[in-house]
Amino acid sequence: MLKGLGGLGDMAKMMAQAKEMQAKVEAAQERVAELEANGEAGAGLVTCTITGKGEVKALNIDPSIFSPADKEVVEDLIIAALKDGKENADRLAKAEMSKVTEGLNLPEGMKLPF
Template identity: 55%
Template sequence: MLNGLGGLGDMAKMMKTAQEMQGKMTQLQDDLANISVTGESGAGLVTATANAKGVLTGLNIDASIFDPNEKEVVEDLILAAIKDAQAKAADRSASEMKALQQSLGLPTDMKLPF
């Protein structure tokens, strides 16, 4: 395309690849907002749902754990479920990023800006 202009042809190809990568990363960010993961604690008595960006989107608490004398236990179960959901969200996000990097022919251990 740009024959005879030295490395400008390679530069144009690099710019096109960079634009493609930026588009795919933007799409991935949108996709992560739509992927749900669920964390749980207390053998499922408390479940927390988050998107793959780690934003909490739902919380479900089994009514059987509501005992005024067990307030700290309930609070601990809620926190544990939220932390579990956030950990799963981080794992899913990393997995999606790794898949994107592989599809672009990039090393999977390369740190990208998000």
């Protein structure tokens, strides 16, 4: 139970730690938003750049694959490159956020912010 004000001091300390953690998470989210990852398919014939937030920033298609007969192949390569880029961006974002949560012993799969 609370004896004197000792318990309130512990609560104030916990609140300060929570506020500090929130600031760290927000800073990490800003860094994640600035991250960029590349994806590719077809041995580099289609490449893309995706941000840590999943926004496609760039798409490059080698002109050698433009042929009406290859339309489906090109579409598949674009999808594969975007998927690869998104997976790479997610990996970078997870690594950045894990720097903030390191040592907190959070349950596996717990996502921040809460």
